[in-house]
Amino acid sequence: MEKVILNYKREIIPFTELYEKYSMDIYRYSLSILKDEDDAKDAVQEAFVKYVENESSFRGDAGQKTWLLVVTRNYCYSKLKRAEKSNVRIDEEIFEGTYEPQYDSEITLKDALICLSSEHNELLFLKEYGGYSYKEIAELTEQSIENVKIKLFRARQQLREILKGDK
């Protein structure tokens, strides 16, 4: 994988200001991965607590926002892994009668996004909302630029199909 050196801002801002500035972005990012509001809020708390714990050793090698995004990402994926493990034994009958997919109603973008995988959702968030380039996304998510390019295309394709009602 090509090592990309990102040219982020090296300016270090105080915690209060940092929280005001980035907490909502971190929430949106974690929501794109976890797809659950409470879990996303937990992720925000976790990210900022970790930031405070490591603030003394933080030297601004990467931007504060990037650092927060990486911490949030690690937290979200480890949470998803734990959830995956604990959900293996859940009997599918529990959901009988409670979940009724409404095929007739119009599918909103929110529903379509929930249908996408966490990875695709994350990439769409970073590209469409974060405005990061392929290189930056590749560095942040630790994968190649080619992968980012293809996965983003697939996410869009999938989204289009869901919205059109093909899936």
Place this chain on the structure above:
Amino acid sequence: MKEIELVISQFIDNELNDEEQKKLFVVLAEDQNLRQTLSDFMQIKKNTSEHYKNITTELFRPAIKQTGTEPNKKYKTMFYFSLAASIVFATLLAWNQNSKDEISKQYYALQSQFKSLERQYSNVKEMKTEKESFSQLLAKKNVRTKFKKWISLKTIPRLPNAEFLSRIKQKYEAKPVNSVAITKEDFIGGQIVGN
């Protein structure tokens, strides 16, 4: 078809160079479906962005004591303060050292001056005391006489007076000295015979 759609995806992400864009435009101009794909993708992009922007929630700030930034400020201030204090201290020390040198120089000069004056004084004092003691000594009558006598004995050779000489003459003339007369004959051939 999918390859072109991948290129369209890159195009809406602004990741194509001019050459690639030109090629894509040529293909798009000929294909209605691809133009539709482009339109769909652009709509998705716009809507997704809007969707994320519209997500809001009530977030509670974690109850964290700020240990990071303010103590850092405090330490910085303390550091600069101690630096300034040490500079001032060093300056004072250096200045004090210089003034101390000057004072010590003056002190040693004065001390040597004092010693020389003390020496002079003691010499003068000694001389004075000697003179005084000498004059005191001379003030005593018998000493003065003795001294005068001594001086006279030392300096002026005295001739024996006539009376003294006549007395000596009388003494030695009255008692004739026993003497042995040795003649020439005593040494020639013969043996000296004592009496």
